[in-house]
Amino acid sequence: MIVTARGYGLLAAAVTLLGTGFRFAYPELALLGVAAAGAFGYALVTAGWRPRLAVDRHADPDRVGRGEPATVHLTIGNRGRLRPANLLAEDRCGPRRVPVPVLRLRPGRDTRVSYPVPTTRRGVVPVGPLRVTRRDPLGLVTLTRRYGDRVDVWVHPRVHPLHAVPTGAGRSLDGRVDRVPHGSITFDSLREYVVGDELRRVHWRTSARVGELMVREHVDTSLPRIVVLLDNRAHAHPTVVDGVADTFESACEAAASVLVAALRDDLPVTLLLVAGPDGPAAGPDPGGSPLDRLAAVELHGGALDDPLRTATTRLRQDRLGDTLVLLTGPGAQGDLGRLGALRGAYPSMLVTVFGADAPTPAGTAGMVVLDVADGAGFAAEWDGVRPW
Known part of the structure; x- marks a missing residue:
């Protein structure tokens, strides 16, 4: 409850x-003082009345890509029986306030409001709770209460289509990955004989039954495993404008693109952060949707230890996959030499540096380094990488 300047003035006058x-025995002045004190007491009672409101809020949809439309639908009902609700209300949507028309909301009636959610930036946009302000007619006291629960709208990074996916050191059990070697160790299916097939692969029992030669088709049993390591150190992305590091946003778009491409082809993929509680030191699977984690991730700075050294040590010990994709910024160009210790654990390594002013030298032999400007440039370069 907030007492306005007018309320403090009236209260001082009453005293x-x-x-x-x-x-001094002036009954007229005492009577005016009683009237002023009575007006202030009436203001306290009027502003302190708690209306019975029912608030229902949902976002449609609650998970969108950056720049895609999202709308919040808000329904407010007066569940009181006797008097209308004379209120001022506003809903929180990220950093802005949205006015809600509930002035003189009659008993048993509802009011509905829909408004767009700003999705121009990646992140988690909090929506709600509803702030309802009750004032007395004289403007002496103001009381604000919150109604309804908060909902979050997850704005994922923009996804750029990637046509190629890593093949890694292993191959696909179901033949879903290109360049799968046939004639390997696991039976997959039978097919008709074609010129050039080895006779030792002919399945004679089935051939006798169907009346033509049938051969066994085999594929390898393993899948390529991809580890996406996103460098979220503030040191790696030094240029920040209006609270946004463009190189970090581009790295998040690249990470989302790799994740979507891997999931599209049913490939195991793990997202890790260099710094923060979800880094490699916290374990390989901190939980949560990878795209939701990318929406919520922020730059991390001020650590006393070296997060990149900790990350490389954990990756070398755990061997979480066979293809490592590191996405970083121009501030980390001098740190790539530390990745040499991972060469034995990850046969295929790709490092992408966003926004670098000069070409980035390879930190170790066999490591592919890409210098790109943004997420779209990453997608164009990714499809031309020779290892896949």
């Missing part, structure tokens, strides 16, 4: 009038 009237 002064009552004190002067009783001290």
Whole structure:
């Protein structure tokens, strides 16, 4: 509850009038003081009345890509039976306030409001709770209460289509990955004989039954495993404008693109952060949707230890996959030499540096380094990488 300047003035006047009237025996002044005190008490009772409101809020949809439309639908109902609700209300949507028309909301009636959610930036946009302000007619006291629960709208990074996916050191059990070697160790299916097939692969029992030669088709049993390591150190992305590091946003778009491409082809993929509680030191699977984690991730700075050294040590010990994709910024160009210790654990390594002013030298032999400007440039370069 907030007492306005007018309320403090009236309260001071009431005290002064009552004190002067009783001290010097002026009943007129005492009567004015009683009236002022009564007006202030009426303001407290009026502003303190709690309306019975029912608030229902949902976002449609609650998960969108950056720049895609999202709308919040808000329904407010007066569940009181006797009096209308004379209120001022506003809903929180990220950093802005949205006015809600509930002035003189009659008993048993509802009011509905829909408004767009700003999705121009990646992140988690909090929506709600509803702030309802109750004032007395004289403007002496203001009381604000919150109604309804908060909902979050997850704005994922923009996804750029990637046509190629890593093949890694292993191959696909179901033949879903290109360049799968046939004639390997696991039976997959039978097919008709074609010129050039080895006779030792002919399945004679089935051939006798169907009346033509049938051969066994085999594929390898393993899948390529991809590890996406996103460098979220503030040191790696030094240029920040209006609270946004463009190189970090581009790295998040690249990470989302790799994740979507891997999931599209049913390939195991793991997202890790260099710094923060979800880094490799916290374990390989901190939980949560990878795209939701990308929406919520922020730059991390001020650590006393070296997060990249900790990350490389954990990756070398755990061997979480066979293809490592590191996405970083121009501030980390001098740190790539530390990745040499991972060469034995990850046969295929790709490092992408966003926004670098000069070409980035390869930190170790066999490591592919890409210098790109943004997420779209990453997608164009990715499809031309020779290892896949």
